[in-house]
Amino acid sequence: MSENTPLVLRERHGRVGLLRLNNPKAYNALSPALLRELMDGLAAWDADEAVGAIVITGTERVFAAGADIKAMSQASAVDMLLSGYVDLFDRLRQVHKPVIAAVAGWALGGGFELAMACDIIVAAENARFGQPEINLGVIPGAGGTQRLTRTVGKYLAMEMVLNDRRLTAEEAARFGLVNRVVPTEQYLDEALKLAQAIAERAPVAVRLGKEAVNYALESTLSAGLAYERRLFYLLFATEDQREGMDAFLNKRSPAWKGR
Numbered sequence: 001m002s003e004n005t006p007l008v009l010r011e012r013h014g015r016v017g018l019l020r021l022n023n024p025k026a027y028n029a030l031s032p033a034l035l036r037e038l039m040d041g042l043a044a045w046d047a048d049e050a051v052g053a054i055v056i057t058g059t060e061r062v063f064a065a066g067a068d069i070k071a072m073s074q075a076s077a078v079d080m081l082l083s084g085y086v087d088l089f090d091r092l093r094q095v096h097k098p099v100i101a102a103v104a105g106w107a108l109g110g111g112f113e114l115a116m117a118c119d120i121i122v123a124a125e126n127a128r129f130g131q132p133e134i135n136l137g138v139i140p141g142a143g144g145t146q147r148l149t150r151t152v153g154k155y156l157a158m159e160m161v162l163n164d165r166r167l168t169a170e171e172a173a174r175f176g177l178v179n180r181v182v183p184t185e186q187y188l189d190e191a192l193k194l195a196q197a198i199a200e201r202a203p204v205a206v207r208l209g210k211e212a213v214n215y216a217l218e219s220t221l222s223a224g225l226a227y228e229r230r231l232f233y234l235l236f237a238t239e240d241q242r243e244g245m246d247a248f249l250n251k252r253s254p255a256w257k258g259r
């Protein structure tokens with residue numbers, strides 16, 4: 001691959017911004033360069049009013065096989081601390097629009113953590129999920145122990161983190177790790193279709209809905225309920241609240257303004 005080949009391809013499909021990880025020879029290993037392009041792409045789609053939702057995907061064989069082991073193998077603790085790698089990963093949390101991971105093939109280590117940091121996961125039948133860092137003498141470092149445990153519970157998370165237990169797409173669905181499993185040849189179309197459907201909804205309500213759901217993972221129930229209520233009230237300051245309710249009462253489709 002030439003030096004100028006993008007590591008992440010950007011395509012727009014209707015109101016959906018698609019980001020394709022594009023280093024299949026290295027199994028889309030998440031080098032700092034690839035991650036930077038990915039985060040720049042996310043920020044660009046997030047700022048683009050023509051885009052209402054974002055999809056991240058890899059290829060049919062691999063979503064991403066984790067951090068670049070070659071690049072990490074000789075790093076010191078201070079190298080890791082100063083590399084800014086964790087800050088790069090964290091930029092995903094600042095994206096306001098819904099982000100869907102469309103996963104086929106391997107989603108391992110940082111690749112799995114990247115998928116779990118998204119808002120929705122659509123899995124191809126051939127998708128495989130795992131945290132194999134223990135084989136390298138380390139543990140997950142981009143949220144794996146936290147997001148995985150919150151989703152599947154302590155016991156399965158322990159087996160995955162301590163003994164590299166990998167999950168098929170069906171198992172991931174059973175444990176609540178993915179929204180749906182679809183035939184491999186359709187996984188991207190399904191993800192784009194879902195993203196387009198969300199992208200056509202009232203943008204401010206979608207944004208605050210995402211914020212409220214994410215808040216549930218960070219707070220007590222009382223704090224979360226109070227937070228939800230404030231966001232709910234806030235939506236009555238939008239033109240789209242008037243439009244949505246008027247459209248319902250007059251049996252017509254709403255025309256959202258995003259304001």
Ligand code: DAK
Nearest residue numbers: 026027029065066067068069085086108109110132141142
């Ligand atoms: N890094 C670098 N190269 C990789 C790679 C990776 N993660 N995964 C695969 N490759 C490369 C292989 O070296 C090989 O290169 P060549 O030999 O062709 O040059 C090529 O991709 C194909 O791999 P295989 O020959 O192994 O192909 P197989 O089909 O047999 O197996 C596999 C595919 C994906 C199951 C296998 O390659 C594999 O197990 N890969 C390693 C998976 C892994 O251990 N992943 C976890 C990496 S550690 C943090 C953020 C993130 C992280 C840490 C901290 N902070 C913010 C602090 C994340 C850490 C990780 O992800």
